[in-house]
Amino acid sequence: MRISDCLLKAKYLVVILISLIFFPGAQGHEDSMKPLLLALFILLPAAKLAGWLVERWQQPAVLGELLAGVFLGNLGLVGLHALDYLKTDPGLEILSGLGVILLLFEVGLNSSLADLLKVGLSSFMVATIGVVLPFGLGWLVSSFLLLEHSLYAHAFIGATLCATSVGITARVLQDIDKIRTREAKIILGAAVIDDVLGLIVLAIISGMIIGSSTGTGVTAGSIVWLVTKVAIFLAGSLVLGLFFVPRLMRQVAKAKSKGMLFTFALAFCFLLSYLATLIGLAAIVGAFAAGLILEGVPFQELLHEDERSPEEMLHPLSTFLVPLFFLHMGIKIELASLFRVEVIGLALALTLVAIIGKLACGLGAMERGVNRLSIGLGMVPRGEVGLIFAGVGLTLNVGGEPVLDEAAFAAILVMVMVTTLITPPLLQWGFGRRKRI
């Protein structure tokens, strides 16, 4: 055999092997599934085991899931990059997004609108203080530490400290079995109002910034329109939902088809989540509202003999998807960015005022004997909402420069990560403290 034959043979074998690896069978269309399948195989047991482990140390399971995520997401620090794709895998992104929506839907199904309205004024006070105080403190910190930045930058940094991300808190309250307490209701109500207020603050400030470059100011009219739009969505979906949804569900139940009620309940959750994002609110606000509305439907009367209620059917779904959300949150935390010298001062100061501002808002609760410390702690986590605000800041320009620079963005990132990670143990401690009194 000549050498050229050998080379040809070798080349051919390589091609065959590559073809066997890359396209036979049903592989082609499963290209997007493959990394996801591997991710699910790794992440599901990791989340469950980590949750179980921290529970043995009397911590909420969600802390374990976050830490497992931080671990898996930062293996790059010791040279292992095989799992780096988890940070950006679109399948995981989508499943974790569904996870947090279903979590808030589940929480809504376990809350009663009447109970929420009963503590409505407290929720409103908590939310308002929790937006005004962090905003002011953030502005102050920024204007002391970032002397060369514009007024708009200070305002923008203040705004990023406003928005509470209620996913973590809702999950901790579930984990430690406090989701039906008065404190939980005040926090949940406040989180919805907080999201609305945050939206208004962001609209005003970005309006001012856009106005500054186009030479106009923010109009009162546009803000009123925003508030009206949000009010119409929230009130409208509640009123229409409470009137219309029980009737619809009764009709649906008449089909006597198994799983029909569950399917329509899910579809309703996805509808309100979608409408919430259309209006500019977080999808989870819509999911929570959908849960609240369906809580009032007497499913027990509508089910067939051996059919399970939508709430029971939802449980396996959330068992599958919710841990993926928190694991994914942990995976996105970059430990390296926590220790960058050039931003550490600003990061620490922002984190501190972010915590103080929200802790103080617990004082807004007006009921007697309510655990104000825990309410404040429950409002601490900023989750990704703050990051989205900061992301908007990177895209807005004042005098040709972006409002936020990369260092300010990194500091906000640290603030978000720290408030996310400290909430589970602190909240557990806050509620535990009360027992002993």
Added chain:
Amino acid sequence: MRISDCLLKAKYLVVILISLIFFPGAQGHEDSMKPLLLALFILLPAAKLAGWLVERWQQPAVLGELLAGVFLGNLGLVGLHALDYLKTDPGLEILSGLGVILLLFEVGLNSSLADLLKVGLSSFMVATIGVVLPFGLGWLVSSFLLLEHSLYAHAFIGATLCATSVGITARVLQDIDKIRTREAKIILGAAVIDDVLGLIVLAIISGMIIGSSTGTGVTAGSIVWLVTKVAIFLAGSLVLGLFFVPRLMRQVAKAKSKGMLFTFALAFCFLLSYLATLIGLAAIVGAFAAGLILEGVPFQELLHEDERSPEEMLHPLSTFLVPLFFLHMGIKIELASLFRVEVIGLALALTLVAIIGKLACGLGAMERGVNRLSIGLGMVPRGEVGLIFAGVGLTLNVGGEPVLDEAAFAAILVMVMVTTLITPPLLQWGFGRRKRI
């Protein structure tokens, strides 16, 4: 007010409105979620209602889901393009991919390996006839109708007729409550063997084609290696699984953490699905194997008092995700391509021999009194596996020309769509016929 002021004002309002629509609140990171949420809101009730409707006409629900998909996916024909994004939405792609994996996992959990092995020889015969006959008939049709095409094109078209896509059949058998019959076991076993044979056929033919351009032939060694690899995967996962998985599950149950068994069962399903794709098999073959292995685990002994078995926990997941797979399959069917004059002859001929070839394979079943017609019908649907084969054909070249041209690809597409759509009613009829005898 001057005109320029008015214009400025108007421009500013436009900017504010755009900014309100596009970036306030939590919208940024939910960009990929938004179309999916809308899709889920539309598709979930559509699938359920369509399934319910066709069930009233004594048809399997999956037919309704497919037809609802065809309807929603072809609204473009009457000028409505708002839902065109469903054909390519990555979120829907991923959820429907998970759906069919969970369907075959569920089917595996309801099958027993011992029963499958009992009819193993029949399965093998059915699968072999069902690969050889369509392959030969496809070759014949192609060589009569495509005179100007190469030998390789005929072989390739023959190969695209081989692979059965068992998702549809498994779902129909579930719908009409025949999943535990002997016929079902023969079909399921044959589908696994069929996938392996299809993989080998594709490897041989694409090997020959690549060889023809590099001047070498396909080596027996590479084919033996492929068969060995697949055999190791199937036998290895079964043997190791049957030995190792019950022990693992017992350990897992000791943690006494709710949902732990379910999580590990899911993770095992995703692991085998992933490994199957690595080896070149369809993910659903791995999922089916995982279900078969877990079927042997005595979960009832391992559960806590009020914990549900993994199988029961799986049911809501499949209620949510499985219809999305069939709806999505329907959405991808382009009615317009069914009526293209230039391909209609080839398309009809291929569809005909595709059906005849698989119908005949039912004769391979050797048990007495078994419904051979239904077995043949159960092997008819080609699903997307045939399309993937055809897709490979578009990428392979012989003498600078692709093996398959666009018209041949379109004809194969028609064959896949027709065999998919006719299976549910025919299979229902096939099983019904038997009752009357």
